[in-house]
Amino acid sequence: MVALSRAELDSSLIFIAFFALFAALLTLRAVSAPHRLARPVTQEGVELIGTSLGALLATLLVTNELFPVLPVFIACMSIAALARYLLHRFSMPGILWLTGAGVGTLVTALWSGLFILDADLPGPLEAMAFVALGLMLLVMLAGQLAGIAREAVLTHERWRLPTATPAPITRSAAFQPKVSLQLPCYAEPPEVVIETMNRLAALDYDSYEVLVCDNNTQDEALWRPLEAHCARLNARLGTERFRFFHVAPLPGAKAGALNYLMDHMAQDAELIGVIDADYYARSDFLSRLAPFFADPQIGYVQTPHDYRGYQGNDYLTACYWEYMPTNKVDYPGISEYGGAFTIGTMCLLRTEALRKAGGWAEWCLTEDSEVSVRLRAVGYRGLYIGETFGRGLIPETFDDYKKQRFRWTAGPVQQLRRHWKLFLPAPFAPALPGWTKLLEIVRCIAPLQTLAGLVLGVASMVTMIVALAIGAMEPVEVPQIAGLLLVIGAATWWVRLVHRYRLSGCYNTEDMIRGEIARAALSYVVLVAGIAGLSSRPLAWRRTPKFAGLADDSPFAATMAETIAGGVSLVVAVACLVATGLIGSGVALLSFLGFAGLGLRFLCAPLLAALAIRESQPRKPARPAYVPRRPTPLPAEVRRTA
Numbered sequence: 001m002v003a004l005s006r007a008e009l010d011s012s013l014i015f016i017a018f019f020a021l022f023a024a025l026l027t028l029r030a031v032s033a034p035h036r037l038a039r040p041v042t043q044e045g046v047e048l049i050g051t052s053l054g055a056l057l058a059t060l061l062v063t064n065e066l067f068p069v070l071p072v073f074i075a076c077m078s079i080a081a082l083a084r085y086l087l088h089r090f091s092m093p094g095i096l097w098l099t100g101a102g103v104g105t106l107v108t109a110l111w112s113g114l115f116i117l118d119a120d121l122p123g124p125l126e127a128m129a130f131v132a133l134g135l136m137l138l139v140m141l142a143g144q145l146a147g148i149a150r151e152a153v154l155t156h157e158r159w160r161l162p163t164a165t166p167a168p169i170t171r172s173a174a175f176q177p178k179v180s181l182q183l184p185c186y187a188e189p190p191e192v193v194i195e196t197m198n199r200l201a202a203l204d205y206d207s208y209e210v211l212v213c214d215n216n217t218q219d220e221a222l223w224r225p226l227e228a229h230c231a232r233l234n235a236r237l238g239t240e241r242f243r244f245f246h247v248a249p250l251p252g253a254k255a256g257a258l259n260y261l262m263d264h265m266a267q268d269a270e271l272i273g274v275i276d277a278d279y280y281a282r283s284d285f286l287s288r289l290a291p292f293f294a295d296p297q298i299g300y301v302q303t304p305h306d307y308r309g310y311q312g313n314d315y316l317t318a319c320y321w322e323y324m325p326t327n328k329v330d331y332p333g334i335s336e337y338g339g340a341f342t343i344g345t346m347c348l349l350r351t352e353a354l355r356k357a358g359g360w361a362e363w364c365l366t367e368d369s370e371v372s373v374r375l376r377a378v379g380y381r382g383l384y385i386g387e388t389f390g391r392g393l394i395p396e397t398f399d400d401y402k403k404q405r406f407r408w409t410a411g412p413v414q415q416l417r418r419h420w421k422l423f424l425p426a427p428f429a430p431a432l433p434g435w436t437k438l439l440e441i442v443r444c445i446a447p448l449q450t451l452a453g454l455v456l457g458v459a460s461m462v463t464m465i466v467a468l469a470i471g472a473m474e475p476v477e478v479p480q481i482a483g484l485l486l487v488i489g490a491a492t493w494w495v496r497l498v499h500r501y502r503l504s505g506c507y508n509t510e511d512m513i514r515g516e517i518a519r520a521a522l523s524y525v526v527l528v529a530g531i532a533g534l535s536s537r538p539l540a541w542r543r544t545p546k547f548a549g550l551a552d553d554s555p556f557a558a559t560m561a562e563t564i565a566g567g568v569s570l571v572v573a574v575a576c577l578v579a580t581g582l583i584g585s586g587v588a589l590l591s592f593l594g595f596a597g598l599g600l601r602f603l604c605a606p607l608l609a610a611l612a613i614r615e616s617q618p619r620k621p622a623r624p625a626y627v628p629r630r631p632t633p634l635p636a637e638v639r640r641t642a
Contacts, residue, residue, distance in 0.1 A: 006114040006115060007068075008068040009111040010111075010479065011069045012069060012107050012111075013108065014059050014062060014481060014485070015055050015073060016055075016076075017484075017485055017489060018054070018055035019055035019096070020101070020488075021491055021492045022050075022051045022054045022096075023097040024499070026051055026092075026093045027096075027097060027155070027499060028502075031093065031154055033503070034329075034332065034386060035156070036157075044092040047093065048077065048084070048092060048096065049077075051096050052073060055073075055076075062484065079099050080099045089156050091156065091157040093154075094151075094155025097155060098144075098148065101147070105140055113130070113133065116133065122467055132460060135456070142438065142441075142442055146439055146442040146443075149339060149435065152336050153333050153503055156333075159336055161335060161336050162385070163332065164385070164387065165385055165387060167291070168288045169290055175291070175294055177207065177270035177290055177293060178266060178269045178271070179290065180208070180209050180261075180273070181200055181211070182211050182258060182274055183196065183200070183210060183213070183276075184215065184274075185212065185214050185215075185226070185277035186215055186257075190222055192393070194226065194229050196277055196279060197210065197229060197233060199281050200281060201233050201237060201241070201242070203281070205290070208241070208273075209241055209242075209243065209266055210241060211243050211261045212242065212244045213246075213247065213257045213260060214244075215246075215248065215253075215257045216247075216248045230242040245261070245264065252362030253362070255360035255367035256362050262355070262360075270350065270352075271348050271350060272350075273286070273348050274344065274345055274347055274349070275390070276344065276345035278392045279345050279346060279391065280390060281346065281389060281390040282390060285346070285389045289301050289385070289389070290348070293348070297379075299349065299350050299353035299380025299382055300342050300350065300372060300375060300380070300383075301383045302335075302340060302341070302347040302382065302385070303385050304346070305346070306327065306390065307319075307393065307394045308391035308393070309393060314514065314611055314615060315398075315608065315612040316394045316615070318611065319395070320515075321504070321506050321515030322515045324515075325500045325504045328505070329504060331386070332385075335383055337435040338376075338381070338436040338439070340372070341372035341382065341384075342368045342369060342371060342372045343368050344366075344367075344368035344369075345368075345390070347368075349375075354371070354375070356378050357375050357378050358374060359371075363418075363538060364418070365410050365414060366410075366411025366412060367411075369415065370414075373415060373422065373440065376431070376436060377419075379431075396612075397558075397616070398558055398605070399558055401608075401612075402522070403542045405526065405529070409447050409525070409529035409530060410529040410532045410533035411533070413444055413529075413532075413534060416441065416444035446530075447533075450527060451531065461576075461591060464587070465579065465583060468582050475582075475583060477584060486593075517607060517608060518604075520601040523602060524561060524565055524602055555606040555613060556609075559609050565599075565602045566602030566605075568599075569595050569596070569599030570595070570596060570599040570600075573594075573596040573599060576588050576591035
């Protein structure tokens with residue numbers, strides 16, 4: 001009975017895999033830009049029927065089985081039709097994708113449970129398998145719920161919150177709140193900061209000040225030019241708009257500087273803007289974003305991290321496209337579901353709200369996103385607008401790139417450890433909406449989730465090998481459908497990945513691959529940062545330098561830990577193949593693929609480091625192509641002599 005039931009579910013799994021693939025292809029075709037579909041609503045019936053029948057036909061071609069698939073076929077069509085009636089904000093491609101994900105999770109849970117029972121594992125190992133399955137399903141459910149928000153740009157066609165900025169405030173408008181723009185810096189190249197200041201001086205907004213705070217820079221040659229330039233700008237503008245502060249010593253890194261500026265800002269400034277030292281702001285930054293604060297419940301407005309100067313540099317291009325899908329696809333959707341958070345630059349905050357929340361947290365590596373948790377806890381809402389209003393610099397070396405990502409990863413874990421009570425269910429912590437709690441938790445535990453999966457996978461593999469070696473169990477036969485499911489899953493992943501990059505503005509396949517290499521290269525540092533964030537000890541705030549840096553002489557010297565981890569993973573992968581006779585061919589192959597994939601992800605780090613080294617070297621002028629010289633004609637008298 002168990003075998004029969006699982007055999008019936010085999011075809012259902014294949015159907016759902018095809019259903020997800022066709023839904024992904026449909027989404028890629030339909031959604032051409034954020035918040036806009038490229039086809040009429042009248043096609044929804046065709047999309048529903050076409051996706052369902054297409055998946056059914058593909059399953060029949062592969063399995064030659066109809067009746068076992070019919071229940072899940074009818075379930076998918078019925079759920080999608082009901083969701084279309086109830087979920088007015090979703091597009092049909094989005095509904096189909098969510099339907100496939102939901103039904104797929106249920107069928108996978110049933111199939112996995114039957115597989116564990118059918119494997120006839122020893123008691124302790126069977127219990128471990130069911131615990132792992134339960135944890136996996138819990139993580140999948142949380143991830144899918146969070147995915148509704150993260151992928152709203154792909155799945156929604158109606159939005160509650162604004163997706164674009166309103167008309168800019170005119171200079172004669174009655175609503176023109178005064179803004180205190182705050183520019184913290186530490187040991188920055190003067191020419192970079194000066195240009196940032198020049199851009200702020202050119203804003204098409206009258207009611208604002210600019211406070212420049214250099215904290216703890218010892219070299220006067222770095223901060224004195226900034227002080228002098230503030231004076232020059234004030235003389236040019238005819239008003240004391242720029243003020244400069246050099247404070248040493250000043251604890252708290254960037255958060256300490258921002259807290260200092262809060263104590264020295266204009267008393268009538270209703271808004272605070274945070275600008276990093278390397279960010280060149282658009283002239284309409286304030287005039288386009290300030291109108292949002294006409295709503296007294298808006299506590300902060302954030303715009304994307306975006307970057308300049310990456311073109312023509314393979315390393316910087318890889319980093320750029322690693323950044324952008326998150327900024328252009330994930331964050332707008334998270335904002336739609338109440339999870340918007342500040343990310344440190346190109347943002348505006350309501351002064352009253354920030355003071356009520358207690359200012360900036362000097363204990364946290366991500367003081368920017370941390371403050372948004374407290375702002376929401378005291379009753380304010382935030383917005384993330386996906387339009388770029390400023391561009392900064394990408395870290396020049398891979399080591400600096402890792403420092404930046406370490407902060408961005410460890411900081412949210414610190415936030416969760418400090419504020420976990422805010423994310424409890426409503427009776428215990430009613431301050432935040434449910435979606436906000438879920439999105440914050442999922443974001444903060446992401447690195448820990450990856451680590452837990454890795455540890456659990458390795459522990460399960462070791463336990464199974466030991467059980468097989470001592471004869472406590474028989475080799476587990478991997479179902480034949482596993483290979484097909486992997487192929488279909490990989491195709492679906494690639495289609496959705498391409499869509500994310502296109503919505504981010506990337507249409508070049510090579511750039512997409514570069515972006516994924518950069519993402520994989522950060523795998524190790526993300527794991528380490530997740531562990532570090534759990535520590536109760538203060539973590540050093542290591543800034544990202546803006547000086548053009550020289551990369552390490554060797555990519556392996558810069559990525560020794562990643563290289564070792566990658567090498568060990570590949571050795572384990574090969575060992576799994578060697579142990580085929582012990583653990584079975586199916587388990588050996590799947591284990592090989594898993595560990596080999598992990599190893600290659602780690603080894604992307606030295607690859608990216610090598611790319612950074614290559615791009616940091618002075619470019620030699622191209623050697624001109626050889627052009628044969630024509631022989632010089634002989635003089636007439638010489639020709640006559642000859």
